[in-house]
Amino acid sequence: MADTMQFDLVSPERRLASMQVASVSIPGSEGDMTAMPDHMPMITTLRPGVLRIEGASGTEEYVVSGGFAEINATSASVLAEKAVPRGEVTREFLDALRQEAEAAHEAAEDTKKDLTAKTLADLAHLAETMV
Amino acid sequence: MPSLKDLKNRIESVKSTRKITKAMQMVAAAKLRRAQEAAEEGRPYAERFSAVMAGLAASVGGNEAAPKLLTGTGSDQVHLLVVLTAERGLCGGFNSNIAKLARQKAAALTAEGKTVKILTVGKKGRDQLKRDWADSFVGHVDLTEIKRIGYANAQDIARDVLARFDAGEFDFATLFFSKFINVVSQDPTALQIIPAAFEAEDSDSAAFYEYEPGEEEILADLLPRGVATQIFSGLLENGASEQGARMSAMDNATRNAGDMIDKLTIEFNRSRQAVITNELIEIISGAEAL
Numbered sequence: 141m142a143d144t145m146q147f148d149l150v151s152p153e154r155r156l157a158s159m160q161v162a163s164v165s166i167p168g169s170e171g172d173m174t175a176m177p178d179h180m181p182m183i184t185t186l187r188p189g190v191l192r193i194e195g196a197s198g199t200e201e202y203v204v205s206g207g208f209a210e211i212n213a214t215s216a217s218v219l220a221e222k223a224v225p226r227g228e229v230t231r232e233f234l235d236a237l238r239q240e241a242e243a244a245h246e247a248a249e250d251t252k253k254d255l256t257a258k259t260l261a262d263l264a265h266l267a268e269t270m271v
Numbered sequence: 272m273p274s275l276k277d278l279k280n281r282i283e284s285v286k287s288t289r290k291i292t293k294a295m296q297m298v299a300a301a302k303l304r305r306a307q308e309a310a311e312e313g314r315p316y317a318e319r320f321s322a323v324m325a326g327l328a329a330s331v332g333g334n335e336a337a338p339k340l341l342t343g344t345g346s347d348q349v350h351l352l353v354v355l356t357a358e359r360g361l362c363g364g365f366n367s368n369i370a371k372l373a374r375q376k377a378a379a380l381t382a383e384g385k386t387v388k389i390l391t392v393g394k395k396g397r398d399q400l401k402r403d404w405a406d407s408f409v410g411h412v413d414l415t416e417i418k419r420i421g422y423a424n425a426q427d428i429a430r431d432v433l434a435r436f437d438a439g440e441f442d443f444a445t446l447f448f449s450k451f452i453n454v455v456s457q458d459p460t461a462l463q464i465i466p467a468a469f470e471a472e473d474s475d476s477a478a479f480y481e482y483e484p485g486e487e488e489i490l491a492d493l494l495p496r497g498v499a500t501q502i503f504s505g506l507l508e509n510g511a512s513e514q515g516a517r518m519s520a521m522d523n524a525t526r527n528a529g530d531m532i533d534k535l536t537i538e539f540n541r542s543r544q545a546v547i548t549n550e551l552i553e554i555i556s557g558a559e560a561l
Contacts, residue, residue: 150319152422152503154312170483182481183323185492208493210323210480219319221422221496 145177146215147193149202151223156202157193164216165192166209181212186220187262188237190269201226203266205237234267275546278539282532289528295361296521303454303514309420310451310507317504324490324497328467331486338487340494343466344442349386351409351441352377353432353464355448355505356396357513358415363520365449365513368459370399373447376461377404388441392428392506409435420510425503432502433495436465448505449512455519457512464501467494 144160163176167189188205206221224233241263245256273281328341354373356366373396377387389404391397392412400408412428414420432444444465450458482489 148315150316152313152316152425152500153309155315168483180481181479182483183327183489184483185489206496208323208489210319212480217319219316219323221426 143177144196145175145213147195148215148217149191149193149204149220149223150217151220156223156225157200159193159195159197161193161195161216163194164218165190166211166216166218167191167204168209175209175211175216178213179211179216183208183210186218188241188259188266189262190226190266191218191220191223203229203233203270205263229270234263234270238263238267273542275539275542278535278542282535282539285528285531285535289525289532292521292524292528296518296525299362299514299518299521303511303518306507306511306514307451310504310511313504313507317500320493320497320500324467324493326480327482327486327490327493331490338491338494340436340465340498341467341490344439346442347385349388349441349443350380351388351390351432351435351444351465353390353428353444353446353502354392354396354400355446355502355509356391356393356399357509358394358413359513360395361520362513362517363523365457365516365520366393366395366399368457369447369449370396372459372461373400374403376445376447377407390432409440420503420506422499422503425506426499428502429495429499432465433498441465446501446505448509449516451508451511451515454515457516462501462505464498467497 144162147157147159147161147164148155149157163174165172165174166184167187168184169187170184172189173184185208186204186206189203191202191204193200193202202220202223202225204218204220204223207219209216209218222237238260241256241259245253245260248256331341352373354369356369360366373389377389380387387404387407388409389400389407390410390412391400391408393414397408397411410431412431414424417424435441436444443463446462446464448460448462450460452458
């Protein structure tokens with residue numbers, strides 16, 4: 141079994157990270173998961189949360205929101221609509237996310253209401269852990 | 272025959288035009304590099320995205336419960352054309368080519384008895400389509416104020432388009448933009464975005480994937496994002512194409528101005544020589560008459 145796997149974090153605007161990692165913790169919409177080499181192939185959507193990467197050069201953390209992760213035995217890629225290194229996250233950024241989510245929640249109809257409410261709750265939790 | 276002074280003035284004016292076009296060319300070259308970088312940075316996301324979507328679409332596509340964004344509304348009566356153009360002119364045939372393609376498509380659809388609706392992004396496309404298709408306009412997005420196109424801009428446009436789709440305003444949506452090939456060639460492209468058409472590649476690899484939550488939920492979550500992603504890459508390609516087109520247009524203009532200056536200078540020298548010769552003849556014939 142290989143010790144590391146290829147990891148890519150891309151946002152629509154740029155590639156944020158591309159490196160060999162030992163493990164990645166992904167905030168999946170159905171719960172957090174940690175992907176290590178030889179993981180079962182899977183695709184999961186993301187909820188707003190913290191992505192933790194254990195690489196050769198230590199641990200890196202990004203705040204991600206919206207998108208999905210694709211995992212297979214040799215690589216993991218996270219495609220996030222918004223991704224920011226944890227150190228650069230500001231209150232304004234979180235507030236902007238929250239406003240967007242609230243607007244979506246207002247606009248959502250019956251079946252989607254639960255989903256948007258969950259996103260809001262995730263964001264609130266994220267904001268708490270960030271402070 | 273223009274006088275010497277007229278010629279001199281014209282040469283001066285063409286020279287200052289050349290200075291301007293030269294400066295514009297250099298600005299476009301600098302902007303092109305940035306736009307190209309942006310387009311390249313955006314590519315991995317778009318490629319991955321459509322690869323995963325193609326796999327998903329292949330496995331869910333046949334399903335009756337598949338989202339409308341993928342299967343369509345079942346009708347093809349109303350078409351929405353989303354026309355992406357630049358906010359500024361002076362970039363050769365860039366805006367005209369996109370507008371032309373959109374106009375042809377609109378004419379073809381109307382001839383088939385379909386209804387055409389047009390959403391314009393960028394002032395120039397709106398101006399060019401206004402003459403024939405002003406009645407079909409349903410909206411306009413102004414990006415004049417935006418220096419650097421971000422994903423958020425694409426999201427705004429996508430939200431608008433999706434809201435219209437949910438309201439049943441149209442059945443098909445096509446995106447018009449110019450694909451950047453290199454500095455001298457840009458390819459006006461029409462891309463169908465709703466219902467989503469993903470390039471059918473071999474989905475064998477995707478078949479093994481475990482999906483969390485289920486395939487349908489992921490698809491429902493990702494399809495709207497796919498629209499935004501496609502619009503975003505359209506905008507990026509357009510940005511690079513615009514600067515490329517402007518750069519080569521301004522390069523041509525600079526060269527033409529140079530030719531013009533040469534021609535005018537020759538004419539100027541000739542008429543000056545003619546004046547001198549005339550004066551000489553006058554002096555000589557005056558001396559002979561004495």
